Amino acid sequence: MNTNFGYVALMGEPNVGKSTLLNRLVGTKLAIVTHKAQTTRTNLIGIQNREGTQIAFVDTPGIFNPKTKLDQVMVKSAWGSIKYADIISLMVQPKSGKLEENEGIIKRLKQLEKDQAKIILIVNKIDLVNPSELLKLVDAFSKRMDFAKVFLISAKKGDGIEDLIEWYSDNLPKGPWLFPPDQISSQSVQSLACDITREKLLLRLHQEIPYNLGVETDQWKEMKNNEVRIDQNIVVARDGHKAMVIGASGSCIKQVGIDARKDISKLLGQKVHLFLRVTVRKKWMDDEKRLREMGFGQP
Ligand SMILES: Nc1nc2c(ncn2[C@@H]2O[C@H](COP(=O)(O)OP(=O)(O)OP(=O)(O)O)[C@@H](O)[C@H]2O)c(=O)[nH]1
Ligand SMILES: [Mg+2]
Structure with a gap:
């Protein structure tokens, strides 16, 4: 067998640049990126095929001290990736990346069996x-x-990326590819589209709202002429937040809609008609049933 296949997990504290690196490695913007911590909420697999090697990169939510049930699900999801990863990449950043802050992560990684995964x-x-x-x-x-x-x-400028990819390729097990060669992600387009809208919201909103925001698909309808109608629901936890998401005379939600539509259209290669609404769901981040309905794993 002349092919290689493996999972490479990208782990670390929030905001260190895991999603930026995933996009760089895959060569497409799959994962959303913002300057705010806790942008990524679920594991996202991006697939790269090169010569005989297929690498499934796993972008994970940042690891932090969870407060809400949603936080718990996020951190659990990140740790879940080490169960199947062939290579675990612990990512840190120089400014805030102190050893002490990574102590908890390192402690847990040290408990892994020696031959379970290579850790870089x-x-x-x-x-x-x-x-x-x-x-x-x-x-x-x-x-x-x-x-x-x-x-x-x-990850932002591209320095050191080629060497990194080469090392990954050289250190993955031999074996058949798990994903078809034309697949670039494990994520559904619906879920990627919801993330795009959340990214646009995070880039516009301040204070604590970002942590209380969820986006879900109401309806996804393929139309004639290769066009698609997408209805999404923006979930917030407070009435005041709903007003902020909408903005004065609808200015915020309108701009979010324009920006999101452009990116979703690029992702799908289709003309997109995007409709957004906002719903208040008090304490949804602590509601296990809601979280499951919104596509988050079992807390
Ligand atoms: N200067 C610089 N900024 C970077 C680099 N990589 C990422 N960033 C920035 O760091 C911020 C966080 O990047 P993300 O990729 O969202 O970080 P993350 O680790 O996925 O964050 P979470 O999903 O919240 O855990 C963004 O503003 C990026 O533009 C880099 O190499 N250099
Ligand atoms: Mg991220």
Whole structure:
């Protein structure tokens, strides 16, 4: 057999650049990216095929101390990826990426069986700091854990990415590809489209609202002429938040709709008619039944 296949998990604290790296590795914008922490809520697989190797990259939610049931589901989802990952990439960032903050993650990774997965360290955002700071950081982490390899990259600028992909390819098991060659993600287009709308909302809204926002599909209807009508429901936890999402004379939701439609249309390669509404569901982030209905795993 001349093919290789494996899962590569991208893990770490919120905001270190996991989703930016996934998009860079796959070469398409699959995962949503914002400057806010806790942007990614579920694991998202992006698939890359190169010569004989197929790599299934798993972008995961950032690991943090959960408060709500939704937080718990997110963190559980991230940890779920280590069960099947052939390579685990612990991602850190120089500015806030202190060893102490990653201590919990490292402790858990150290409990894995030696041959369960290769674990590497990826220091991202190297464009933001000078090399001496990087060396100190790598030194501190390397003393704490025996990483199979350390990479210094900038997911945003593209530095170090080729070397990283080459190492992944060289270190995956031999075996048949699990996904058809034309598949680029495990996620449904419906769920990717909901994420796109959430990204546009996160980029526009401030304060605590982002953590209380959910987006779900009401209706997805293929029309004539390769066009699609999509109705989405934006879920918020408070009446005041509904007003903010709508904005003065509907200005916010209108712009979100325009921005989201463009990206969804690009993703699908189809003309999209997008309709958004807003619903208040008090404390939905702590409602297990609701979370399940909205597509989140069992808390
Ligand atoms: N300067 C710089 N910024 C980066 C780099 N990679 C990511 N970012 C920025 O860091 C922020 C967070 O990026 P994400 O990719 O959403 O981070 P994440 O780890 O997926 O975050 P969560 O989903 O919240 O866990 C965004 O504003 C990115 O543009 C990088 O290499 N350099
Ligand atoms: Mg993310």
